[in-house]
Amino acid sequence: MQPTHAEVARTLAAGHLPAVAHIACRPGPLPVRHVTDAQGRVLLLSPSDGAFAAALAPQPGAEPTRGGKPQINPYDDTAMVLDITDVPPMAGSPALGRVWVSGWATRLDGDEAKQAAMDYAEIDASGDLLDVGGSKVLHRMDVAEVRYERNEKLVDVDPDDFAAAAPDPLRQIEFDLIADLADHHLAEMSAYVRRQLGSTFQPRAEPQVVRMDRYGFMVRLDDKLARLAFPRPVTDRQDLAHLLHPVLCHRCAD
Structure with missing residues (x-):
């Protein structure tokens, strides 16, 4: 979506x-x-x-x-x-x-x-x-x-x-969310994106989240952009944190 x-x-x-x-x-x-x-x-x-x-x-x-x-x-x-x-x-x-x-x-x-x-x-x-x-x-x-x-x-x-x-409930805090992912969760996000992509395409550089909204986030992959969807639309920052927890903690999703 x-x-x-x-x-x-x-x-x-x-x-x-x-x-x-x-x-x-x-x-x-x-x-x-x-x-x-x-x-x-x-x-x-x-x-x-x-x-x-x-x-x-x-x-x-x-x-x-x-x-x-x-x-x-x-x-x-x-x-x-x-x-x-x-x-x-x-x-x-x-x-x-x-x-x-x-x-x-x-x-x-x-x-x-x-x-x-x-x-x-x-x-x-x-x-x-x-x-x-x-x-x-x-x-x-x-x-x-x-x-x-x-x-x-x-x-x-x-x-x-x-x-x-x-x-969109995340628009006002979009910068803070993206900056937090880049500063504190870059490795986890990169691993998640690579898992989602599978073997079809593996970017040379680390995937970078560049936009986020209630439905998902947009990631830069070298010179391409990919959109990854959340399981459902999020309602606020707290709801987003709940949905991202298994993304940022891969062991929790296993």
């Missing part, structure tokens, strides 16, 4: 990677902090007097009022695209690709903003959320389209599938 396109897109958009926003009819792109909450809704956090909030503010319409003053656009949402590119956990790790999330952003105020701040905090408990309603502002984007690109292949992801997918 391996992650679906919706799961990878959800992982990239979870809120732990840098993002830029392309806003309709505005200069850009603009960097913005974001998370995708448990319901798959994109929340955007920015300074209330910053360029991002200003770009999303209602703009004067083309038609003047009877008094000659510009008429404000009655719609309180603005079309935008959130652009997020994967940052590999370490040198030599392949990138997961890039995701574009398109939709309409709406500023949140009052009780909506308070609830959104709590939803945001479940993903990223930033102290700046305490300033929402003052120096910080939250926008919510209603997702209309999700596109995922990897290795020059572009895939449309159904927005409902995107919302329903769960981000």
Whole structure:
């Protein structure tokens, strides 16, 4: 098993990677902090007097009022695209690709903003959320389209599938996990990978784990990459440790 396109897109958009926003009819792109909450809704956090909030503010319409003053656009949402590119956990790790999330952003105020701040905090408990309603502002984007690109292949992801997918529970700690295996369990991992490969292919250099997710890990074998699956998807770090125990302790698997 391996992650679906919706799961990878959800992982990239979870809120732990840098993002830029392309806003309709505005200069850009603009960097913005974001998370995708448990319901798959994109929340955007920015300074209330910053360029991002200003770009999303209602703009004067083309038609003047009877008094000659510009008429404000009655719609309180603005079309935008959130652009997020994967940052590999370490040198030599392949990138997961890039995701574009398109939709309409709406500023949140009052009780909506308070609830959104709590939803945001479940993903990223930033102290700046305490300033929402003052120096910080939250926008919510209603997702209309999700596109995922990897290795020059572009895939449309159904927005409902995107919302329903769960981000990978290991993504935030992937670097720590890979570094721990390299620093403390290199021999055990190498022996395990060679056993899995059998006699069909034995790399010259020591196999190196370069990516990890809930379904398994990716290993570099000389100039090739191989994916090895876990017996089942893992739920968290503790569950991963349980599954890896027989891998790191070969005698336990005998």
